[in-house]
Amino acid sequence: MADHAAHALEPNPTARAFCLTSAFWFAVATTAGLWAAGYLIAPDFMANIAYLQFGRLRPIHVNLVLFGFVTPGLLAAAFYYVPRLTRTELFSQRLGVLTAWLWNLTVTVGIVSLSLGFSQGREYAELVWPVDMLVVLVFALVGVNLIMTVHRRREPVLYVSIWYVFAAVVLTALTYALGNVIWRPDTGALLGIPDAILLWFYGHNIFGLLLTPLSLGVAYYVIPIVTRNPLYSHTLSLLGFWSLLVVYTHIGTHHLLQVPVPTWLKVVAIVDSIAMVIPVMAFLINIWYTARGKLGEIHADIAGKFIFTGTIWYFFVSIQGSVMALPQVQRITHFNNWTVGHAHIGVLGFAGMIALGGMYFILPKLSGKPLYSRFLADLQYWLVLIGITGFLVILTTVGLIQGNAWFNGETVYRVLPEIHLYYVLRLSAGLAILSGAYIGLYNMVRTLFFNPGVQA
Ligand code: HEM
Ligand code: HEM
Structure with missing residues (x-):
C-alpha cells in the first residue's frame, strides 16, 4: 500500500507543529461538542458551573473546530506543499514554529476568555478584541512566511494550490479584521442591520474564503500524486479559482433572508448561491476526472481516502447549500437543526476530512517513517465517516420536525419532547467522532515521536 512505504525524511518543524496543533484541538473541540450535545438532552446537567454552560460551550466548540482543528490542519499541509511546489525551502522555520506557538496561545486565550464569559456575542466573531488582534497577527505571520517562500521560488509556474492558499490567508486576515469591526474594540460591532450584513459577509x-480554498489547495496537491495522474485541466482549475x-x-446575506435587509442584497445572495455551482463543479469535475479509473489507488492510500471522501461531502454540502438559499426552502430549514446538519457536513465532512487527509499525507514524510498504525488511521476514517x-441524517430529520412545527404555528415546548430521542442519537454519533x-x-503523536518504523 502506498502509505506503508517508508519515506525519505523531510524535516519541517512548522508543518509538524501545525499537525499536532490540529490533532490536539480536534480532540478538545469534539469534547466540547459532546458536552454541549449533553446539555441539549439534559439542560440541568452541571447547571451550576457557569463557565461550562451551553451558551459558553457552543462558541468554544465552534471556534475550536474552526481555528483549532480545521484551519491549522489545512495549513500544516500548505506549509509542506508550498516549498515543494516552489522548489525552495520554507522562508523561515523559526518564524513558522513561533507562529504555531502563538496560534496555540491565541486559541487557548480565546477559549478561556469565552468560558469566563468574555464574548462579543456575534456568531463566529465572539472573540474579544485582544484575541481578535492575535488572530489577525497569526494570519499575517503565516502570510509573510508563505509570501517570502514564493518570493524566493525556483519554479516559475505557480500551481493552483498556491493560488488557493494565498487567497485564503490574505483574504481572511482582511475579512476577519473587517467582520470583527476591530476599529471598535469595546463592542466589535456596528449598529443594527448594517452590523448583521457585515457579520455574515465575514461569517x-x-x-x-478560508476553509474552502485551503481544502481545495490540499486536494489539488494530493489527488494527482496519489493517483499518479496529471491534473485533468489547469484551465478549469483557474476558472474554479x-x-x-x-x-x-x-x-x-443568504443567512439573513428572514431579516429586514434590503431586498436587492437578498436577491444578489440568492442568485450567487445558485451560481456557486460554477466554482464547485469546476473543482469537482477537475478532481474527479483526475482520479478517474484510479479509485483502487485512492482506496489504498489513507490520505487519498480522506480527501476524496471530503470532495464527495463538498458536492453534497454545496448542492444542499444552494437549495437552502431559496426563500421557500429556508422558510422550513432556517432557525433549526437542519442548518446545524449542513454546518457539520461542511466543516467536518468536507474541510475536516480534507484536513485529516492532508495531515496523513505529510506525516510519513515529516517523520521519515511509515504511519505508526494504518489500522488506527482507517478506524478513525470510519468513525468520523459514520459519525x-x-x-446529517439525525439533524436533518430534527430540522424537518422543528421547521414544520414552526411553519404550522406549534409552540416550542410541545416540540422539545418530540425531538429528545434525536438528541440522544446525535450524542451517540458524536461519540464516534x-x-x-x-x-x-494518538496515531499522529506516535508517528512523529514514538515510532518503531524503519527510517528510510
Ligand atoms: C463529538 C462530535 C460533535 C458533537 C457532539 C457536536 C455537537 C455540536 C452542538 C451541540 C452544536 C450546537 C448546535 C446548536 O446550537 O443547536 C454544534 C455546533 C457546531 N459544530 Fe459541532 N459537534 C461535534 C463535532 C464537530 C466537528 C468535528 C466540527 C467541525 C469540524 C463541528 C462543527 C460545528 C459547527 C460549525 C457548529 C455551528 C453550527 C451552526 O451554527 O449552525 N462540530 N456542534
Ligand atoms: C455552494 C455552497 C454553499 C451554499 C450555497 C451554502 C448555503 C448556506 C446557507 C443558505 C446557509 C444559511 C442557512 C440558514 O441560516 O437558514 C448556510 C449555513 C452554513 N453553511 Fe453553507 N453553503 C455552502 C457551502 C458550505 C460549505 C462548503 C461550508 C463549510 C465549509 C458551509 C458551512 C456553513 C455553516 C457552518 C453554516 C451555518 C451558519 C450559521 O451558524 O448559521 N457551507 N449555508
Missing part, C-alpha cells in the same frame, strides 16, 4: 467568508472568489464574496453521516479524534491524536 460565510470563513467557510468560503476566480469564480469562487467572485461568487462566494456576495452570498453572506458525520449519522449527524470523538473516539476518532482521540485515536487520530
Whole structure:
C-alpha cells in the first residue's frame, strides 16, 4: 500500500507543529461538542458551573473546530506543499514554529476568555478584541512566511494550490479584521442591520474564503500524486479559482433572508448561491476526472481516502447549500437543526476530512517513517465517516420536525419532547467522532515521536 512505504525524511518543524496543533484541538473541540450535545438532552446537567454552560460551550466548540482543528490542519499541509511546489525551502522555520506557538496561545486565550464569559456575542466573531488582534497577527505571520517562500521560488509556474492558499490567508486576515469591526474594540460591532450584513459577509467568508480554498489547495496537491495522474485541466482549475472568489464574496446575506435587509442584497445572495455551482463543479469535475479509473489507488492510500471522501461531502454540502438559499426552502430549514446538519457536513465532512487527509499525507514524510498504525488511521476514517453521516441524517430529520412545527404555528415546548430521542442519537454519533479524534491524536503523536518504523 502506498502509505506503508517508508519515506525519505523531510524535516519541517512548522508543518509538524501545525499537525499536532490540529490533532490536539480536534480532540478538545469534539469534547466540547459532546458536552454541549449533553446539555441539549439534559439542560440541568452541571447547571451550576457557569463557565461550562451551553451558551459558553457552543462558541468554544465552534471556534475550536474552526481555528483549532480545521484551519491549522489545512495549513500544516500548505506549509509542506508550498516549498515543494516552489522548489525552495520554507522562508523561515523559526518564524513558522513561533507562529504555531502563538496560534496555540491565541486559541487557548480565546477559549478561556469565552468560558469566563468574555464574548462579543456575534456568531463566529465572539472573540474579544485582544484575541481578535492575535488572530489577525497569526494570519499575517503565516502570510509573510508563505509570501517570502514564493518570493524566493525556483519554479516559475505557480500551481493552483498556491493560488488557493494565498487567497485564503490574505483574504481572511482582511475579512476577519473587517467582520470583527476591530476599529471598535469595546463592542466589535456596528449598529443594527448594517452590523448583521457585515457579520455574515465575514461569517460565510470563513467557510468560503478560508476553509474552502485551503481544502481545495490540499486536494489539488494530493489527488494527482496519489493517483499518479496529471491534473485533468489547469484551465478549469483557474476558472474554479476566480469564480469562487467572485461568487462566494456576495452570498453572506443568504443567512439573513428572514431579516429586514434590503431586498436587492437578498436577491444578489440568492442568485450567487445558485451560481456557486460554477466554482464547485469546476473543482469537482477537475478532481474527479483526475482520479478517474484510479479509485483502487485512492482506496489504498489513507490520505487519498480522506480527501476524496471530503470532495464527495463538498458536492453534497454545496448542492444542499444552494437549495437552502431559496426563500421557500429556508422558510422550513432556517432557525433549526437542519442548518446545524449542513454546518457539520461542511466543516467536518468536507474541510475536516480534507484536513485529516492532508495531515496523513505529510506525516510519513515529516517523520521519515511509515504511519505508526494504518489500522488506527482507517478506524478513525470510519468513525468520523459514520459519525458525520449519522449527524446529517439525525439533524436533518430534527430540522424537518422543528421547521414544520414552526411553519404550522406549534409552540416550542410541545416540540422539545418530540425531538429528545434525536438528541440522544446525535450524542451517540458524536461519540464516534470523538473516539476518532482521540485515536487520530494518538496515531499522529506516535508517528512523529514514538515510532518503531524503519527510517528510510
Ligand atoms: C463529538 C462530535 C460533535 C458533537 C457532539 C457536536 C455537537 C455540536 C452542538 C451541540 C452544536 C450546537 C448546535 C446548536 O446550537 O443547536 C454544534 C455546533 C457546531 N459544530 Fe459541532 N459537534 C461535534 C463535532 C464537530 C466537528 C468535528 C466540527 C467541525 C469540524 C463541528 C462543527 C460545528 C459547527 C460549525 C457548529 C455551528 C453550527 C451552526 O451554527 O449552525 N462540530 N456542534
Ligand atoms: C455552494 C455552497 C454553499 C451554499 C450555497 C451554502 C448555503 C448556506 C446557507 C443558505 C446557509 C444559511 C442557512 C440558514 O441560516 O437558514 C448556510 C449555513 C452554513 N453553511 Fe453553507 N453553503 C455552502 C457551502 C458550505 C460549505 C462548503 C461550508 C463549510 C465549509 C458551509 C458551512 C456553513 C455553516 C457552518 C453554516 C451555518 C451558519 C450559521 O451558524 O448559521 N457551507 N449555508
